[in-house]
Amino acid sequence: MNIKITARHFKIKESLKNFATEKLEDLMKFHENILHADMILSYDKPPSDLKYCELIVKLKNKQLATKEKGEDFEKAINAALDKIETQIYKYKDKTKTRKHIAQKQNNKIK
DSSP: OEEEEEESSSOOOHHHHHHHHHHHHGGGGTOTTOOEEEEEEEEOOTTTOOEEEEEEEEOSSOEEEEEEEESSHHHHHHHHHHHHHHHHHHHHHHHHHHHHHHHHHHHHHO
């Protein structure tokens, strides 16, 4: 899986980059066909001072995306990853169901 982490309007610290990379690599246990993951980190200027994490995951036949905000980047990254995991589960369940229905129909035809 290719991982690309982009920071908008700031220089990302190595510790945050390592944290994000480790979390993105953990996505492989949920689906084996993840080709590419893009993470874009940005923030609002004070007084709101919110941090944003936009996550785009490309699968073999599908592209999943989410955007989350938090008080710090770690919270925003974890929230975005939770949403992507849910989307991956739904996609995986949907493809398994379609495959299972297709196999049943093929067995009835024979």
